[in-house]
Amino acid sequence: MERRLAAVLIADVVGYSRMSEIDEEGTRIRFHTDLHELFEPKIATHHGRLIKTMGDGILVEFHSVVDALRCAVKIQQQKAERNAALRPEQRMLFRIGVNLGDVIVEGEDIHGDGVNIAARLESLAQPGGICISGTAFDHTVHKAEVGFSSLGEQQLKNIADPVRVYRVLLDPSEAGKVVASRRPRRRAIILAILAALLIAAAAIVFAWQWPFVPQRPSVAVLPFVNLSGDPVQDYFTDGITDNLIIDLARLSDIDVISRNSAFAYKGKPYVMADIKRDLGARFVVEGSVRRTGDQIRVNAQLIDAVSGDHLWANRFARGGADVFAVQDELSRQIADALGLELTPSEAERIARPPTANLEAYDYYLRAKQATRTGRRSRMLEALALFDKAEALDPGFAEAFAADAHATAYVWRSAYDDVLQSALARKRAYDKASRALALDPELPSPYAVLAVMQVVDRRYEQAIGSAQKAVSLGPVDAEAHMAFAYVQLISGNHAEAAAAVETALKYDPNLSAIDRYTAGLIFYLQRDYDRAIDNFQRARDGSPGNGDFVTPLAMAYVRSGRLDDARAAVAEGGRLLQGRDCLAGWRIANAHFREEDLAFIVDALREAGLPEWPFGFKGDGHDRLNGDEIGSTVLGKLLRGKTEPMGNPALMQIDLGGKAAFRSATQLMTETVFVDGDMLCEQSENAFGRADCGPVYRHANSPDETGYTYVNSTKVFYFSPVK
Structure with a gap:
């Protein structure tokens, strides 16, 4: 028995039995005319497969649920046009249900819950309308020119668990909207919970005392979809997402999942249950950006990841010069939908644009996109783009901060062909200092300084900078990882491990270099299973980078996996073209404590890493x-x-x-x-x-x-x- 995930479309005729009683032959002819002239061409255009007809019903399978929805929309729109030219008694109306789910395949037929749910959805649809499931909605919202109305969870016949249901809004004026009743504000929710807890506590007051701390809402902002039709515009779309993450992370009453973890879902299908499980997010923000000429259109929605309900949605259509106003409104409206009351300083900070120079902002976004690759050639490009942004606006604090972060990566990775070590060191210090002079509340420059200072063995200054980074960015995973690195080099392995745990709370998908740092910390703590896990994640997060392959060897050696250790050395040597060697590890990590460095080098030697390059x-x-x-x-x-x-x-x-x-x-x-x-x-x-x-x-x-x-x-x- 074969199973697969499929998008299922089921349609049937409204009042078919009544129509057949009046004119059986004519009704059958009209049905087959619609089947051959309307359904079959649209199904073919949208890459679907007609499974069968069932009396007045039609069963269709698609590989893409977006194609399934678009097909359903085109069918209903074209059918409405056809009906407008007919007498009322000749009009045939269809209901359509669309579901994304597991189906059982038997020959050319499919059945199972994936099909059954689509059939139940079809029965909920209005004449001439479409209903879709929550799983279908999660993958199609803002990918068709329609709106949606949430019907909440519905208990469908013969389906064990309730199913989220959405009615598709076909009126062009409602395209992009997601209609749902607003949730009670967070303060009201907390008061209700407190009241319930107090009642419960009263019943057992003599036996126990139950402290209660209201849970902070956690939000994941997923990568917005670029609808511009030009992949080059990804940097702009990513920039909208980034700035929303940054703005929300600045609010004191909310936990925001880091960019690294959220962007792991870029371009990938997902369901809300995955987001809640993998990221620990109660709420999810998703959306799309279309940039054409000097016009931008941003669609966004806030979803409860537990119930699947849409708490808020809106569309912003503005000129390109208003991009900062759009970002301000977006952040404010989401905060309001979450029931958050902004302090005056939080409101002022969200409203403050990073720069008044749109050209500088564009260079900044392009530079950040290049930086994220970590590749030598793109890092060289990024530094040049940061230079242009800073020249256009010498007061652009975020550009200087991002420049310092990128330059420190070049320096820490010993990319001497991008920028020689001493020059990179000076540039990183200068850019971080400039960023803090412009905006002393930015955590990132302090994180950069902490790493630079501990490598320079200025331990007290490094600890001070790391603590400042964490205090300014309490939910900033990179700040906590900078603190972890400082504690690692200082020999405080337990404190370093605790900082890693905190960072993972806010970013379960740490960057490759932070996973490498975590691997070193657990290795030196003699927790080799966790060291291997983190080194493997570093390797997988930066495929083809030998710098993140060889470290596995040391943990494999300590775990008694000598064959795996030698294989890791061989693979790292191949990727680094023979340049990896013990001498290189010694000089690159000379700032480590002597006993820690020896514990690393001895294991690499046992794994077969040569003393000198090229063996x-x-x-x-x-x-x-x-x-x-x-x-x-x-x-x-x-x-x-x-x-x-x-x-x-x-x-x-x-x-x-x-x-x-x-x-x-x-x-x-x-x-x-x-x-x-x-x-x-x-x-x-x-x-x-x-x-x-x-x-x-x-x-x-x-x-x-x-x-x-x-x-x-x-x-x-x-x-x-x-």
């Missing part, structure tokens, strides 16, 4: 001592090639150690010195840390280079030029 291994008999290194390289031009492609490279070093290195992919100035028996480079890369490694002599080299120098980032085969 290089030198022969100790050929290794130069410090004096030999100095006489070989200082004051010399070193000519040779680098792994892995054998690209030509030059290193010019004067006697004082000032140097320049140039290859096909890299050009940098630096300081070179000898430390013990190691040659060290110190530049604006690698967090400004000295990157040291051995030098080997290899006589009779087939490529005529006499020496090899290796450190965390390069294998350089060279000969001094005489």
Whole structure:
């Protein structure tokens, strides 16, 4: 027996038996005329499959419930036009029901609850009308030019559980509307609950005391749908969603699910039960944006995820210059529908536009979209777009804050080909400081500063910045993860783990880099199952990024899964083209406590991660001592090639150690010195840390280079030029 999820459309004729008694043959002819001339063409156009006719009934299956609804709407609209030209006694009216549900497939036929519910919905429809189920509504709202009227939960015949039912509003003037009775305001709800609890408490007052704390409403703002017909406009639609999340998160009496978790549903089908279960949200905001020329139209609705009822819906159609006014009204109306009373400062903050310059705002939205990819090429693009936004409006605090966040990501990820480490560090500090000078109430710049400061080993300042970020953004998951990172580096693993738990409360779908941080925290706590889970989520959240594959190896080793550990090292090495090595882990994490770093590196070594990039291994008999290194390289031009492609490279070093290195992919100035028996480079890369490694002599080299120098980032085969 095969089962599948299907969109089911069932239609039948209103009063067919009565019409047949009067004119059986004529009624049958009119039915088949409508079937062949109206239903079948519309079904084909909307990619449906006519399953069968059942007397005066019609059963149709669609792969898409949006297609099913649009088909039903076109049928009823065209049938109404046909009927207008007929005498009343010749008019045939259809009722239509549409459901999205599980069906049983037997040959060419389908049946089961998915079909039965559609049949019951059809019987609830008005003559010439359409009724749809809640599951169908969740996937079609604002995807057809119609409105909806909620009929609430209905107990349908032979269906065990109540079903949410919506009547489709076909009048063009009602397109985009969702009509529903308003819920009692939150304060009234809380007072009613308090009264009930007091009554219950009175009955058992001598045995127990029941403290009551009203539960804060939790809201998930799902990604609005881009209806512009141009995927390039996604950045603008996402920007509307982002700003609504930010505005609602600023309100003191509500918990807002983070962007990362909400955007996991972008472009994916969902049902309200999933949102409630996966995100813990009681209320859901969803909508759409259409941007054509200098006009924008925003549709939005607020849904109770428990009952499925629509508490509020509205459409905003304005000129592009009014985008901030639309966002202000949207936030205010949703807050009002939730029964929230804004403080004067909250109302003022929502009403305050981020910038008066629409061109700067457009650059800002494009930059944020590029930043979210985390890819090197897009990060370079993002920084350039932030520069343009800030040049157009030097008072645009949110742009400087987002710039600091993106730059800190570049710096923390050691994307030296995007921006060298020292430059990225300075830029992140400067942008965060500028953002706070413009708006001291932003939590994000403090989170950036906290991470930067703890890497710089300015622990007290880092803790202060992290605490400030959390106090300004108590429901901001990134603020809590910045606090977790500071506690991790400070060696306070229990406090770090507690901060992760808080962050997960507000963002169950943390970003890849935050999942990586969580994995490290649980690893150092010796909770290897949770470490593996978080490292896997980091890997899955940034597919193809080897930086989030290799960390799995350390947790696998500690769990006794050595084969899995070696496979993770091999996969990470492949994705990073052989550059991953223990030396790289040491220099990138030199700000960790010594014992914590050793616990990481020892496990990676056991998993098979090589000491040097590209798996290089030198022969100790050929290794130069410090004096030999100095006489070989200082004051010399070193000519040779680098792994892995054998690209030509030059290193010019004067006697004082000032140097320049140039290859096909890299050009940098630096300081070179000898430390013990190691040659060290110190530049604006690698967090400004000295990157040291051995030098080997290899006589009779087939490529005529006499020496090899290796450190965390390069294998350089060279000969001094005489």
